[in-house]
Amino acid sequence: MNTDDLLQKFNSDISSAVNKKAVDEIYLKYFSKSNGIITNLIKELSSLNIEDKKKLGPLYNNLSKEIKDRIDKKREEIENSIKNNPMVDLTYPLPAKKIGNLHPTTETIRKMNDFFRYYGFSIIEGQEIETEEYNFRKLNLPEGHPATDLQDTLYISQKNGILLRTHTSSVESRLLTQYKPPIRAVTPGRCYRNETTNSTNGAFFYQYQGVVVDKGINIQNLKSTLENFHKFLFGNDVILRFRYKYYPEVSPGMGTDIQCSFCKGKGCSICKYRGWVEVLGSGMIHYNTLKSCGIDPEIYTGFAFGIGVDRLVMQKYGIKDIRDLYEGGMIYL
Amino acid sequence: MKVPLIWLKDYIKINKNPREIAESFTYLGLMLDKIIDDKVLDLEHRMDRSDWLSITGCARDLAAFEGKEFINPSIEHPDGKPMNEESRIDVKIQCPELVNRFNTRVFKGIKVSDSPQWLKERLELYGIPSINNIVDITNFVMVEMGQPMHAQDIDKMQKKEIVIRRAKEGEEITTLLGQKLSLNNNQFVLTQNNIPTVLGGIVGTHLTSVDLNTKNIVLDAGNYDQVSIRKNSRELKIQNETVLRYDKYLHPHLAEMAMERATKLILELAGGEYFNNIDYYPKIIPLKKLSLRYSRIKMVSGIEIGQSRVEMILRTLGYKILNTTDKDISLEVPYFRTDVEVEDDLVADILRIGNYSNIPSTPIHNAPPKEITPPIYKFQEKLRDILLNLGMNEHITNPLLPKNNNDIKQIALENSFSSDRSALRTNIKDTLESVIDVYRKNKVKDIGIFEVGNIYTKEKEIKNIDSLKETSVLTAIYDNTELNEYEISNKLKSILSGIFSSLDIKDYVYVREGKNTVIYVNNNMDKERVGEIEYNSFSLHLEKLMDMANYPRVSHICTRIISKRTEDISLIVKLRQEIGPIYQLIKNYDKNILEVEVREVTIDENIKKDAKLVLIKIYYEGEFKEVKERMLAELKDKFNIEVRS
Numbered sequence: 001m002n003t004d005d006l007l008q009k010f011n012s013d014i015s016s017a018v019n020k021k022a023v024d025e026i027y028l029k030y031f032s033k034s035n036g037i038i039t040n041l042i043k044e045l046s047s048l049n050i051e052d053k054k055k056l057g058p059l060y061n062n063l064s065k066e067i068k069d070r071i072d073k074k075r076e077e078i079e080n081s082i083k084n085n086p087m088v089d090l091t092y093p094l095p096a097k098k099i100g101n102l103h104p105t106t107e108t109i110r111k112m113n114d115f116f117r118y119y120g121f122s123i124i125e126g127q128e129i130e131t132e133e134y135n136f137r138k139l140n141l142p143e144g145h146p147a148t149d150l151q152d153t154l155y156i157s158q159k160n161g162i163l164l165r166t167h168t169s170s171v172e173s174r175l176l177t178q179y180k181p182p183i184r185a186v187t188p189g190r191c192y193r194n195e196t197t198n199s200t201n202g203a204f205f206y207q208y209q210g211v212v213v214d215k216g217i218n219i220q221n222l223k224s225t226l227e228n229f230h231k232f233l234f235g236n237d238v239i240l241r242f243r244y245k246y247y248p249e250v251s252p253g254m255g256t257d258i259q260c261s262f263c264k265g266k267g268c269s270i271c272k273y274r275g276w277v278e279v280l281g282s283g284m285i286h287y288n289t290l291k292s293c294g295i296d297p298e299i300y301t302g303f304a305f306g307i308g309v310d311r312l313v314m315q316k317y318g319i320k321d322i323r324d325l326y327e328g329g330m331i332y333l
Numbered sequence: 334m335k336v337p338l339i340w341l342k343d344y345i346k347i348n349k350n351p352r353e354i355a356e357s358f359t360y361l362g363l364m365l366d367k368i369i370d371d372k373v374l375d376l377e378h379r380m381d382r383s384d385w386l387s388i389t390g391c392a393r394d395l396a397a398f399e400g401k402e403f404i405n406p407s408i409e410h411p412d413g414k415p416m417n418e419e420s421r422i423d424v425k426i427q428c429p430e431l432v433n434r435f436n437t438r439v440f441k442g443i444k445v446s447d448s449p450q451w452l453k454e455r456l457e458l459y460g461i462p463s464i465n466n467i468v469d470i471t472n473f474v475m476v477e478m479g480q481p482m483h484a485q486d487i488d489k490m491q492k493k494e495i496v497i498r499r500a501k502e503g504e505e506i507t508t509l510l511g512q513k514l515s516l517n518n519n520q521f522v523l524t525q526n527n528i529p530t531v532l533g534g535i536v537g538t539h540l541t542s543v544d545l546n547t548k549n550i551v552l553d554a555g556n557y558d559q560v561s562i563r564k565n566s567r568e569l570k571i572q573n574e575t576v577l578r579y580d581k582y583l584h585p586h587l588a589e590m591a592m593e594r595a596t597k598l599i600l601e602l603a604g605g606e607y608f609n610n611i612d613y614y615p616k617i618i619p620l621k622k623l624s625l626r627y628s629r630i631k632m633v634s635g636i637e638i639g640q641s642r643v644e645m646i647l648r649t650l651g652y653k654i655l656n657t658t659d660k661d662i663s664l665e666v667p668y669f670r671t672d673v674e675v676e677d678d679l680v681a682d683i684l685r686i687g688n689y690s691n692i693p694s695t696p697i698h699n700a701p702p703k704e705i706t707p708p709i710y711k712f713q714e715k716l717r718d719i720l721l722n723l724g725m726n727e728h729i730t731n732p733l734l735p736k737n738n739n740d741i742k743q744i745a746l747e748n749s750f751s752s753d754r755s756a757l758r759t760n761i762k763d764t765l766e767s768v769i770d771v772y773r774k775n776k777v778k779d780i781g782i783f784e785v786g787n788i789y790t791k792e793k794e795i796k797n798i799d800s801l802k803e804t805s806v807l808t809a810i811y812d813n814t815e816l817n818e819y820e821i822s823n824k825l826k827s828i829l830s831g832i833f834s835s836l837d838i839k840d841y842v843y844v845r846e847g848k849n850t851v852i853y854v855n856n857n858m859d860k861e862r863v864g865e866i867e868y869n870s871f872s873l874h875l876e877k878l879m880d881m882a883n884y885p886r887v888s889h890i891c892t893r894i895i896s897k898r899t900e901d902i903s904l905i906v907k908l909r910q911e912i913g914p915i916y917q918l919i920k921n922y923d924k925n926i927l928e929v930e931v932r933e934v935t936i937d938e939n940i941k942k943d944a945k946l947v948l949i950k951i952y953y954e955g956e957f958k959e960v961k962e963r964m965l966a967e968l969k970d971k972f973n974i975e976v977r978s
């Protein structure tokens with residue numbers, strides 16, 4: 001095929017191209033490295049004698065340049081024609097393609113998971129139906145212990161000691177029984193209590209629990225972990241207070257407060273005039289708890305902490321009633 | 334626990350202001366609930382420390398924390414006279430399983446009158462009204478030391494005895510507050526002449542109460558089974574200062590100490606003389622002995638604390654040091670510290686008195702252990718993301734709902750306060766469905782919601798926890814007020830297809846089984862039932878689905894150019910003929926068939942009576958003509974359909 005025929009063929013190809021894709025295809029047809037028409041012509045040059053090379057070389061080069069230019073020009077034309085199309089008006093928005101929303105509790109739990117994953121924690125939800133053994137006894141809560149009063153229990157079978165877990169500490173006793181240290185895990189989980197639901201307390205609620213057991217773990221490590229966690233939750237400016245607090249499943253126990261951000265510790269109605277807001281309970285895992293789970297407390301020590309998720313969620317998302325979270329009061333618009 | 338500051342300062346000399354004192358208490362473990370006024374602190378009590386329900390208990394801790402001396406209340410008084418036949422009030426305990434100690438003393442020739450100002454003031458600040466000096470003293474000692482006490486007018490007793498026995502079923506008493514109670518056999522009463530005068534450990538009556546004419550009294554300090562008092566008071570819904578203290582574990586030695594203190598105050602304020610009387614204490618409970626290793630303090634806290642500092646803290650808190658070595662301290666736990674169980678509780682005391690603020694903060698240095706997150710957790714998270722991308726909103730609903738006696742798999746709760754929350758759901762739709770109404774009320778037309786949660790089922794008989802099952806389920810509901818059922822079901826099916834596509838599950842079928850339509854997934858040779866579908870909802874069992882899922886989605890990756898072609902076929906199918914089996918036959922007919930889509934289903938009387946027209950699009954590769962003919966023949970044969978082309 002001589003260059004004129006080729007050019008003619010190209011002319012008919014390019015004039016029929018109506019979009020960018022078609023132009024790309026034409027480009028490949030002529031310039032593809034493996035089988036382009038022009039590419040092949042130029043490849044063939046090497047097998048020709050010097051004379052022909054001198055004659056055809058510049059000719060092919062010009063042809064190649066012209067076709068490339070024409071392709072670029074066509075591209076520009078097409079681009080301009082889109083821009084000039086009066087129907088393609090980019091100046092007004094349209095409704096979004098529908099994307100779903102994550103429940104704020106899931107969102108909050110995910111953020112906390114992200115934080116703890118970074119520190120090497122596994123995530124374990126555990127079972128909601130539990131035995132007295134794992135929900136109370138192994139956690140140093142013998143029968144009739146006054147602390148069981150704090151958590152009025154929903155029983156499935158009192159005779160068989162089967163209940164709905166009242167806290168995520170039950171997962172701690174499961175974990176410590178099932179695995180050998182080192183253990184590092186967090187538990188986001190649904191819990192239940194036999195309470196009449198009001199705006200701040202539900203019979204159904206979420207807790208977030210963490211547990212670490214290893215050699216050489218002490219209360220300083222707990223403090224450090226909680227400091228970082230609080231900064232993560234409330235920002236670097238948060239002012240923390242650590243104090244002794246009793247929880248049956250730990251000893252020594254530790255309570256953590258953050259300074260009330262409304263009154264800066266002076267005392268106001270938000271913090272019930274305490275100046276501080278209680279956030280989290282924690283402590284060193286009780287000697288008896290480790291022992292009852294089959295871990296030697298003379299070799300291993302550990303800490304645990306637990307936080308109510310719902311209050312954090314309600315604060316962050318401005319939800320005033322816990323029933324809106326889990327009783328269908330909340331929707332997404 | 335209310336702490337009047339003037340009363341607190343009887344046992345510790347402290348100049349701090351109420352707010353500062355409250356802060357110290359907070360560090361010690363008694364968080365300030367609220368400052369009632371400048372005179373009284375209200376401290377939150379955490380159930381463990383029975384001595385924190387006494388002013389001396391609070392003061393002792395504060396003294397240790399502030400490095401001050403704790404001033405013990407005085408129990409010095411003249412000796413009493415020995416019991417004689419004339420003074421004796423007989424004590425008979427007929428339910429020894431409920432009574433650990435019953436210490437009594439008889440006072441004669443006392444003068445009942447108004448209490449002095451200091452006593453009135455303290456009680457009133459605490460919140461107990463002043464009655465007369467005797468009643469006030471029993472209340473004062475209760476708040477001061479934590480031991481409830483009780484005085485009876487001997488001259489009002491028909492028989493000089495106190496018999497403690499279990500109440501008879503239906504036995505009635507009228508309390509001091511005039512409340513009529515009907516008792517049962519789990520409760521116990523103090524009686525004389527077989528008439529109940531006190532509901533044991535809970536509340537008294539007027540029958541033998543002390544008044545201004547009283548001359549002779551019998552005073553008791555009892556120690557009872559706290560579990561029984563806890564249960565009985567909850568059952569009768571009685572909560573008072575006595576119950577508050579008696580439902581904690583008190584050491585029986587406290588009864589003796591309180592008796593001495595009350596004796597001193599009665600002789601001082603009401604005069605008269607006292608006779609020793611029966612002290613029922615058959616099984617003496619010794620004080621606990623523990624040893625504290627310095628190495629344990631280091632192990633738990635990471636801090637080294639000097640021996641002399643440790644000893645000083647323990648002494649101020651009332652521990653008796655028995656022996657010390659350079660490694661450990663042996664000690665006796667004081668009777669008022671019934672909370673102390675293990676060595677670490679002593680470490681807690683040392684750290685607490687040292688103030689938690691002073692503990693350094695050190696990151697964990699150990700390497701993180703192997704991850705043990707269950708795969709199902711990650712799978713649930715993945716599914717949530719898939720559903721969000723399909724435009725669905727996540728909801729979480731309370732799995733508790735009313736009992737349904739017709740549901741034999743339902744797990745019921747035995748003791749729920751609320752009949753609306755007396756069982757666990759056996760499917761998520763039951764609790765999720767109501768959310769749709771909230772959307773509708775807000776005039777949302779296009780509603781897609783889902784929940785990833787658990788359902789709960791049981792075997793016929795609950796033998797143990799293994800008879801009960803929690804299953805992880807995803808349920809989605811789609812609703813659109815502008816669409817009909819057919820259109821809604823199409824929308825729902827496309828959401829479901831989206832899930833399968835995201836999980837790279839290709840081989841799934843929906844099969845009608847009786848009233849339900851069941852979702853099966855085939856994987857190699859397995860056929861797994863993974864869920865159910867209704868016209869506006871579906872549920873997927875996540876453990877099963879997870880086994881069938883493939884990700885990353887390998888089979889979607891294409892590195893060659895497929896010359897995909899299409900062919901439309903129109904079938905006239907009987908109205909009641911389900912399209913699923915036809916679809917399956919076509920889809921699995923030949924390896925050249927890549928995809929099959931049911932494009933349109935129309936019912937038109939003009940085509941044929943009782944029939945529907947089904948338009949199917951087939952994507953194939955390579956030769957199809959001959960395959961198509963064979964396939965259509967088989968369709969005609971199997972499903973009695975007509976082909977329209």
